[in-house]
Amino acid sequence: MAKFDVIDLKKKKVSEIELSDEIFGAEPNANLFYEVAKMQQINRRAGTVAVKNSSLVSGGGKKPYKQKGTGRARQGSIRASHWVGGGKAMGPKPRDYTYRPPRAVRRAAVASALSLRAKEKSLFIVDAFPSEGKAKVAFETLTKGLALTSALVVDEKKNEKLHRAVRNLRNFDVLPPEGVNLESVLRRKVLVLTSAAAKALETALLKKRAEKA
Numbered sequence: 327m328a329k330f331d332v333i334d335l336k337k338k339k340v341s342e343i344e345l346s347d348e349i350f351g352a353e354p355n356a357n358l359f360y361e362v363a364k365m366q367q368i369n370r371r372a373g374t375v376a377v378k379n380s381s382l383v384s385g386g387g388k389k390p391y392k393q394k395g396t397g398r399a400r401q402g403s404i405r406a407s408h409w410v411g412g413g414k415a416m417g418p419k420p421r422d423y424t425y426r427p428p429r430a431v432r433r434a435a436v437a438s439a440l441s442l443r444a445k446e447k448s449l450f451i452v453d454a455f456p457s458e459g460k461a462k463v464a465f466e467t468l469t470k471g472l473a474l475t476s477a478l479v480v481d482e483k484k485n486e487k488l489h490r491a492v493r494n495l496r497n498f499d500v501l502p503p504e505g506v507n508l509e510s511v512l513r514r515k516v517l518v519l520t521s522a523a524a525k526a527l528e529t530a531l532l533k534k535r536a537e538k539a
Contacts, residue, residue: 327344327345327346327347328344328345328346328347328350328351328444329342329343329344330342330343330344330345330350330444330449330451330524331451332451332452332453332521333450333451333452333453334452334453335452335455335456335467335471335472336471337471337472337473340453341453343451343521343524343525345524345525345528346528346532348437348531348532349437349440349441349527349528349531349532350437350440350441350444350449350524350528351441351444352437352438352441353438353441354438354439354441354442354445355434355435355438358431358434358435358438359435359438359439359508359512361427361431361435362427362431362432362435362436362508363508363509363512364425365425365426365427365432366507366508366509367509368423368424368425369423369424369425369426371423373420373421373422373423374420375418375420376417376418376419376420377413377414377417377418378413378414378417379407379413379414379415379417380403380405380406380407380412380413380415381405381413382413383405383411383412383413385404385405386403386404386405386406386412387403389401389402389403390403390404432508433531435508436506436507436508436511436531437531439508439511439512440511440517440527443511443516443517448515448516448517449516449517449519450472450477450516450517450518450519451518451519451520451521451524452472452518452519452520452521453520453521454520454521454522455467455479455481455485455488455520456488457485457486457487457488458487458491459486459487459488459490459491460491461491461492461494461495463491464488464491464492464495464498465495465498468492468495468498468518472518474498474516474518475497476497476498476514476515476516477497477498477499477514477515477516477517477518478498478499478500478501478510478511478513478514478516478517478518479492479498479499479500479501479518480500480501480502480503480506480517480518480519480520480523480527481500481502481519481520481522481523482502482503482520482522482523482526483502483503483504488500489502498514499513499514502523503523503526503527503530504526504530506527
């Protein structure tokens with residue numbers, strides 16, 4: 327078990343917390359980052375691009391003119407791809423880009439990202455956040471009290487006022503423990519957890535590993 331300092335909102339140590347080495351002390355794994363980041367990015371693709379082929383274009387059921395005697399090339403339908411307004415040959419079709427690595431890989435990637443922030447000394451664990459629900463108070467707390475310019479803040483979902491306040495800040499993100507993902511952790515250089523959120527993350531990730539075992 328690794329020990330971390332728990333600080334107040336003025337960066338003064340108030341206690342210590344023990345967290346699992348598997349979650350907060352693992353060796354960062356670039357391969358896990360690649361696989362899960364690829365999943366998150368590629369799954370945003372809608373894959374809805376499409377054009378009409380000759381079977382989808384309206385009309386063209388009748389031969390445009392007789393086969394012989396007109397002096398023109400033989401044609402069977404005005405829906406052919408070489409006609410203006412005809413269907414497109416070999417055009418793009420809707421497709422599913424979904425990519426989903428195993429759950430164990432996704433969980434391990436999050437644990438690896440948490441460990442990376444701990445290794446970089448960019449992980450701050452605070453005892454609690456105020457819940458006034460005002461963006462100005464949250465901004466002053468993060469920028470003046472904790473001396474941060476950008477960070478991901480993680481606190482329990484029930485602290486709705488904090489989530490509402492931090493959501494309005496440009497350089498700060500906020501999530502409940504159950505919403506933490508690889509991209510959210512890596513997007514900001516600093517990670518701020520409440521002690522309750524840190525324990526919730528540890529419990530969730532260790533539980534999934536225990537289920538796998």
